[in-house]
Amino acid sequence: MSATRKSTYDVIIVGGGVMGCSIAYNLIRSDNNLDIVIVEKDPTYTKSSTILSEGNIRVQFNVKENIEMSLFGIQVLSRFSEEMAVLNDKPDVNFRQQGNLFIVDESNYAEAKQGFVLQKSLGCQVEWLQPDQIHNYYPYYNLSGCVAATYGSQDGTIAPNAVLTGYKNKALSLGVSVITDTVSRIITKNEQVDGVKLDKGHYLISNIVVNAAGAWAPKIASTANINLPIVPVKRQVTVIESNLRPANLLPAIFFSSGLYCFHEGQGVFTCARSRPDDFITYNDFKWDRHLFEELLWKDLLEVIPEFDRLKATSGWAGLYAENTFDGNAILGEWPTLKGCFLANGFSGHGLQQCHAVGRYISELILHHPHLLDLSIFSPERIKENRPVYESRSKII
Numbered sequence: 001m002s003a004t005r006k007s008t009y010d011v012i013i014v015g016g017g018v019m020g021c022s023i024a025y026n027l028i029r030s031d032n033n034l035d036i037v038i039v040e041k042d043p044t045y046t047k048s049s050t051i052l053s054e055g056n057i058r059v060q061f062n063v064k065e066n067i068e069m070s071l072f073g074i075q076v077l078s079r080f081s082e083e084m085a086v087l088n089d090k091p092d093v094n095f096r097q098q099g100n101l102f103i104v105d106e107s108n109y110a111e112a113k114q115g116f117v118l119q120k121s122l123g124c125q126v127e128w129l130q131p132d133q134i135h136n137y138y139p140y141y142n143l144s145g146c147v148a149a150t151y152g153s154q155d156g157t158i159a160p161n162a163v164l165t166g167y168k169n170k171a172l173s174l175g176v177s178v179i180t181d182t183v184s185r186i187i188t189k190n191e192q193v194d195g196v197k198l199d200k201g202h203y204l205i206s207n208i209v210v211n212a213a214g215a216w217a218p219k220i221a222s223t224a225n226i227n228l229p230i231v232p233v234k235r236q237v238t239v240i241e242s243n244l245r246p247a248n249l250l251p252a253i254f255f256s257s258g259l260y261c262f263h264e265g266q267g268v269f270t271c272a273r274s275r276p277d278d279f280i281t282y283n284d285f286k287w288d289r290h291l292f293e294e295l296l297w298k299d300l301l302e303v304i305p306e307f308d309r310l311k312a313t314s315g316w317a318g319l320y321a322e323n324t325f326d327g328n329a330i331l332g333e334w335p336t337l338k339g340c341f342l343a344n345g346f347s348g349h350g351l352q353q354c355h356a357v358g359r360y361i362s363e364l365i366l367h368h369p370h371l372l373d374l375s376i377f378s379p380e381r382i383k384e385n386r387p388v389y390e391s392r393s394k395i396i
Ligand SMILES: Cc1cc2nc3c(=O)[nH]c(=O)nc-3n(C[C@H](O)[C@H](O)[C@H](O)COP(=O)(O)OP(=O)(O)OC[C@H]3O[C@@H](n4cnc5c(N)ncnc54)[C@H](O)[C@@H]3O)c2cc1C
Pocket: 014, 015, 016, 017, 018, 019, 020, 039, 040, 041, 042, 045, 047, 048, 049, 050, 051, 052, 053, 054, 055, 056, 057, 181, 182, 183, 184, 212, 213, 214, 215, 216, 217, 220, 235, 236, 237, 317, 318, 319, 320, 343, 346, 347, 348, 349, 350, 351, 352, 353, 396
């Protein structure tokens, strides 16, 4: 992972999380003459959202392009191990397609129906369930307030670390460099990117810089006078041990309140919930037991009464790069700064979108035709005030 300390590159990528590594891989795969460098400040990835992710994948979105990204991601995952093999080392992303179950109540009925129809029209494997069918999928759910549910059998979970290292190791094996340093600012000249300055004092020159800095993206963007509508939101996940020991893995279950619960096997579950008063912070990565015991457990009990006796054994917290403009990704070149590409604002669904985003950003940079047209997520929409809402994106 050592860096070739050069000063000029075809492409500089700020941030070596799953986005930066997927973009690097897709670029080098398309043109192996490119000189690409990833600058990553923390090679241990302690605070990177990728490593702290829950790893859930779903086709159950309401915006066509989000669904298409997930379908593409599922295709990539099916060949990931072979495609990312380096010599005999094949990454195992442990894709468990246990399905996702979204509970529908009066408040989200119209949205769920609309999403379901769209997902079906795009070929997704989703079912609309009446309340009396839900117990076949989730016998412990008490049906309170429920009017229906949607079940996606392609949905599931993957190991985030394996996706990251798969992309990273393959990109490195094909000639991408990595520098361990912090980008302190983007250098510009006449409305064109000219490179970056590193904390340790060096300059790297390139007329293409990709901001893949996750929750830190607005900090980097601001050094080039780009005001990104992204805030770092703390998301806490709690691990619980309960007496529930279903023989098979249960689907991940999601509620319109933003609460969700994943069965990890045996009696172990993880759960979390997005809240309007979630902390905005760059400094707090501590799991707080009280947040679970005082704010979440009660709601969990209402929907799954068997959780009346459980042990909250541990947990972790990471950052969502939350797009406060419309909750969706921001993808493409910033309209008033040539060469400055953004892959930012993924909130809780970036891990599953990294495959499509890596491909799309590389196509934009190389002026190649697009496999998926993701221009709906272009940064222009912010300047032109054209939000693209996907309200379920707040759930995970
Ligand atoms: C608790 C939690 C659960 C989640 N669950 C899911 C899920 O189930 N499904 C899903 O799809 N998504 C999920 N996500 C979201 C997903 O993890 C992210 O959207 C995705 O990992 C973003 O990848 P990234 O590469 O943009 O960011 P990161 O992984 O954060 O990578 C950005 C990198 O940039 C580096 N960096 C930042 N600033 C600089 C700088 N100035 N110089 C150099 N390097 C810099 C950072 O060190 C970091 O490694 C979850 C996130 C969290 C926190």
